[in-house]
Structure formats: C-alpha cells, structure tokens
Amino acid sequence: MQPLDTSRTAGVTPTPRRRAVLAGGLGALAALGPLAAGCAAPSASASGRTRLRYWHLFGGGDGLTMQSLLRKFSKAHPEIDVEAATLQWGAPYYTKLGMAGAGGRAPELAVLHLARLAGFGPGRLLDPFDLDLLAELGVRQRDFPENIWRRGQAHGRQFAVPLDTHPTVLYYQTEVCEKAGLLAGGKLRPIRGAEEFADALRAAKKVTGRPGLVTETLGVDCIIPWRLFATFYSQTGAKVLSADGRRLALDDAKALKVLEYMASLVEEGLWLRRADYTASIGLFNEGRTAFHLNGEWEIPSFRPTGLKFSMTRVPPLFGRPTAQADCHSFVLPHQADRGGEPNRAAHTLVAWLLKHSVDWAEGGHVPAYAPVLKDPAYLKLEPQSEYRDVIDDVALDEPAWFTGSASRMWIELGAVFSGVLTGSRTPRGALAEAKQRLRALLDTPNPLAGAAS
Template identity: 75%
Template sequence: MNPPLPSRRRALAGGLGALAAAGTLGPFAAGCSAPAASASGAARLRFWHLFSGGDGVNLAKMLDAFGADHPDIDLEAVTLQWGAPYYTKLGMAGVGGRAPELAALHLARLPGFGPGTLLDPFDLDLLAEHGVTEKDFPPDIWRRGRVGGKQYAIPLDTHPMVLYFQTEICEKAGLLKDGKLAPIRGAEEFTEVLRRVKQATGRPALVTETLGAESVGGWRLFSTFYSQTGGKVLSADGKRLVIDDAKALRVLEWMASMTAEGLWVRRVDALGAVGVFNLGKTGFLLGGEWEVTTFKTNKVPFSMTRIPDLFGRPTAQADCHSFVLPHQDDRGGAPNEAAHTLVAWMLKHSVDWAAGGHVPAYLPVLDDPAYLKLDPQSEYRSVLEDVELDAPAWFNGSASRMWIELGDVFSGVLTGSRTPRSALAEARERIRGFLDTPNPLPGAAS
C-alpha cells in the first residue's frame, strides 16, 4: 500500500510513481536537464526512494520537517515502485549521468551498481562539516559502503529478522521474566519453548512466511540460521560458492522438523503470517522488524526481541537502507551540497525513522533517550553488531533474484514439498547459475 504523500510532493510522486508502476517512465525522465536552482533561487534536490506503507509515512513527515528547516533547498522526493522496477530505473539513470542528486539503495546491492560508474562517491569532508564521520557507524556496515577507497553508500539503518512474541500467550506458557522473554539458548531449547506454547494454546506456536509469489521468507530464515553456524554461502569477494553442506543440512533439517511436528504454521504467505499473529492465533512470529507499526496500531499485546542464538552465533539476516549519489556528469555545486545536507540531517533525526522498527545505523542515536523510550523498537538494538549481510555480488541483496529464487527453494523445505537434501542441491545449482551470469546492468561490473 502506498499512502498519500504531503501535498507539496503528491503530484510529482504520484505521477512518476504511476508511470514507474506501469513501466512507462523513461530512464531519465525525472532528471533530464533539471536546473541546479529552482525559480525561487533555492538549490534543487531530487531524491528517489522506494519507501511506501509505514516507511513512506515516516519519511514524508521527516522530509516535511527537513524542508521547514531548510528553506534554501527545493526538495523533490519521488516514490518509485519497490523492488526490481526501482533498481532498474535507478541503474539506467546512472548510466545516462542524468540522475537525481540522491537516492536510497539497499546496501547489499551496492556491488551490482558499479560504484564509480553508476554511482558517485560521497564527499566525506562535506559530511564532516555537518558532524557526520566514519566513527559514527558500526565498522562492518560502514566498510560495506566503501569501494576502492571511496565511500559510495552511507547507511541509514539495518533491518534484520527479529522474533515477535505475544506477551499474554508467553506469560500463560511461563516464558516471561520481568515482562520480557526469558533467554533461549540453542535449537533444542527453542524447540521446547515452542512445544510449551503449543500445549498452552492448542495451535502451532510460530508463524513465518513459508510460501507465496516471489516469497523470500525461506531464504531469510535459512540465511539467519545458517549464518549462526558460521557457514558462508559465497566467498568474501562474492565470486565463489563455498556453502558447507553439513552446516546447511543441519539447519534445513531442523527447519523441516518444525513444520513436520506442527510447531510452525506450514502453509502461509507473508501477509497471511502477519494476519495470523495479528489475531493472536500463534505465540511467535519470525519476520522483518517493520511490522511493528501494524501490531501497535492494532493494539496487539506483543513485544519483540532478537532471534535467539540457536546454532552457535547470535547473528540475524539483514540488509541496510543507505543513501547513494547516482552518477551525474556534472555533479557538484549547491545541489550536491544539498544532498549531503539531507543525508546528515536524516541520520541525526533517525529516532523518527526508528519508530517504524528499523535499527539506526548512526550510533549516537542509539543512546538518545528518545530512542531508548521507543518500546519495543529499542529492545533489539544490540543486533546492529551481529547482522549478516549478503556477500558482495551483483545478484545479492533485497529484492534480488537470488532472494526470490532461493526463497522458493527453501520454502519447499518448510511446506514439505522438498527434502532438505534436494533443496540444498537445487540451491547450489541456482547459485552457480548466478555466478556464471554477467551483471545485466549496463556499465556495472559483474
């Protein structure tokens, strides 16, 4: 769902968004021959993003506040269709060198966007003038935005898989301690917790996305638990398949056993999983943290926590929203300074962004009393140091073909249509296919 945007941006966002959804927006339509300054003399700043729903509402409010604080900047925010349509248009805009001044990008997709060709580097001295420096970010996440010694992405947040739980159900099952979920250590203990919830309710204890068109839930679950074993799917440079069969099978067999025993809902898509939890029909939900606004709006008695360490490490699959500078042949001057100004302002005001569930990447915000008061959003903030991003490869990252294809493969393990061994063999085959395929974006490295 795309909520209405504030009036000063509605025409632009709605018109271009509709064309993007229909596939008729030319690759350079929003950026062609745009002047550096508006008729009023303010610096022109065009910002493309893919945020809708709760994200879009939060962002619209923040951009309105930024506009009020910066009357010298004429901000034009364009909401484009989430997923492949967005990334295709963003890449093509960079090819032409007539792109917007600023855009949003999932950090794990950076390698596929030809830093230095489709993207321009940030001016770190200019960011530092606004009080934003490298030390303000987790080192691993910051490094993922750096290529060839230049910074091409500035992280805004991380959005990991988390564990939602119904407080009333868990209290009935004796799983709460001081109102919080008691610590869970290991897969066997977590399985026993699920059995206790099922015994208390008479229904499956946990729901998660297990099927659906372009479903990615199976991949995100596998990636989370496989990363906890210390296993890697690709080499550090993203060029070789290095999956550990023993570790992968250990995870897949456990996932299969959960639905086989009736502890997880077997067949449900992403929206259905949210609905099941929303109605209090299960004790737990494994999913993305952005659903927090849904459950708070519906006054569900719930809380959230990090996914427990089941296989040896407390990691969780994640990606990060980040800011990038799409390539412009004549980047510089007031519009480029305005882009850096907006990035720094968004980071310093990311308490407002965190209300939607995302964990701020800007470390000073994590100690902000306003953020610490966000309940339950601040409960899982420590996961920032343990997120597992995809290896750097053009076919990885949010909305990528790898997520969708491997999501389909591993969903079969949850529904019972594939055995763990057959799913692993199929996953290997599909990953090899990606490795053998050049990056289809013009101008981008493979």
C-alpha cells in the same frame, strides 16, 4: 517491505511483476528509456532555492515517516527545494535508478539497499560521497558500526552511507508466553540453542493448541524462507559465497543441518506449514500463535489492533547471535556534472536525516547512526530499543550483483526453501537445487554492467 519495510511491503503480497522485471535484465532496463535516465535540471528552482531531487522506495508506514521527516527538513532548510519521488519497490526501482545513473542525469540523492552496492557500479552508476563535507556537517565514519560502514566502500572511496539496518527479529505474544512460562520480568527468557527454541514452541502450543510459530512459507516472490535460512546458517559461522562474492562457499553439512531443523519444526506441528505473507501477519495479529519471525518493520501492523506483543533478537540457535539483515543507505547516483550547491544540499539532507533518525526508528528499523542509539528518546521506544544491539551482529549477503534486497538470489532461494517448509522438497533436495541456482547466478553477467560501461 509488501510491507512497511522497504524491504518488503507490509502486509501486501508482492506482485509477479517484481520477478518479471528483475529477470528482464538489460531488456527491461532499456525499455524504461528516457524516463529512467531522468532529464536535465537546473541547479536552482524558480524560487532561487537549490533544487534537490531525492528518489526513494519507501511505501506504507515508512513512506509516511519519510514524508514527515522531509517536511521538517524543509522548514529547517528553506534554502533547499526538496523534490522527493517515491518509486515502485524492488526491481522496478533498481532498474530505473541504474538507468538514470548510466545516463549521468540522475537525481542528486537516492536510497539503495546496502547489500546491492556491489552490483550497482560504484564509480560508474554511483558517485562517491565527500567525506570532508559530511564531517563538516557533523557526520563521521566513527559514528557507524565498522562492518556496516565498510560495506559502503569500493575502490577506496565511500559510495553508500547507511541510514539503518532492518534485521530479522522474533516477535512474541506476551500473554501466551506468560501462560507458557516463557517470560521473566515481562520479557522473553533467554533462549540458547535449537532445542530450547523447540521447547519454547512446544510450551506455547500447549497454551494455544496451535503451532507456536507462524511465518511466510509460500506465495509469489516468497523470500522469508530464504531470510530465515540465511539467519540460522549465518549463526554457524559459514558463508554462502566467498568474501568477494565470486565463488560458491556453501558448507553442505551446516546448510543441511539448518534445513533439516527447519523441516523438523514443521513436521512436529510447531511451525505452521502453509501461510503466505499476509496470512502470517493476520494470524499473529489475531493472537493465534505465540511467535512470528520476520523483519522488524511490521510494528505498525500490530500496534493499531491493541495486540499485546514484544520483540527480541533472533535467539542464537546454532552458535553465533547473528541475524540476516540489509540496510537502507544513501547513495549519490552518477551525474556528469555533480558538484556545487546541489551536491552540498544532498550531503546536508543525508546528515540531517541521520541525526533525526529517532523518528525513523519508530517503524522498527535500527538506526545506523550510533549517537541515535544512545538518545534517550530512542531508548524510550518499546519494543524497538529491545533489539538495538543486533546492529553489531547483522549478517549481510556477500557482495555480488545478484544479492541483497529484492534480488534474484532472494527470490530464487526463497522459492527453493519454501518447499522445505511446505513439504514439497526434502532438505537434501533443496540444498542441491539451491547450489545449482547459485552456480547459475555466478555464471550470469551483471545485467547492469553494460549500462555502466
């Protein structure tokens, strides 16, 4: 969300500061001082309404959509005074949120990437949701995919309620693919297997004279190579870490197969070797290539240009139809005196945003609240509804403090696998380095653990 995703910020290359703050650990945390901890706040505003402080990291198109939703909420709930704060995406956001929770003087509500929950001190930095209160407001566990809902749990309690999932998807140029004979009824023909995907790229290249696929392959905090590896590797059924996130579980043979395949597409000239994030968006937007692999949040980047494109799920190249993803979720940062009307207001906003997430879905994210997936208004969204069933096949990182969006694993392994695509590393060498970095991360204590104790 450089990108519009709040998973990177659309079309903008992330800055080095993301890595610097992330690596800063407790030093960076402490440097935020009282600002991060927040300040004591009364439960009611001067107008007598219940005060609800809400922190999020949504910028770009996501941010505009969230602002619009909050305006609508305020009209529907004039008794609640929402004070929304948009903080810097990535490591700075999480450092500040962690410090606020550690001080017990945090906002009433915040957004957290679901895959980061394990490292965020549920029960210490975060408070659990009141499921009876959510049920009273019309939101129940059965309204969510089981695997996503379950990832929000810790110690038998619910610490995160998912808003959406933002998976890796396949964008395609409809005119190019039509000329290449890859469409049927205006939609991309099903692609089954790695060789069929390579054939599709070859057919597209014959039409354009250029590589059939463009993605981010290099740049500061380059993470798309990791997300693509994670997508293809998940399709083999293998895991990077053990289920509890404490041990390395990488399957060398399957990982090497994926990396060698990725390298082979580049070497054959089917995948553009060198492009940073912004360039990859620009090249696809100019119609210079047939396919683009990325998160689904770039719809707002392509729509205004009149580009004739559509989207679909990432084809099952290695067996299973899974795709790497994370989820935006709501959390309750720890407050020493959580309860009363401010806590009820937080639950009320969560329930309202879930029920009105058709608007949120316009930017590309797949709503996690199942009733919305059946809403006629959502089903009319094109191409968003084309990949909605991926909600049942998302592959989140295993739970560890260093996984999830904007995490050290994404940044470090993104840099390693970038070399496979640019040619600076062999697949076998990249695999060895990735395992070395993962072992180092596993041996490193959670920087937030001290703040949470």
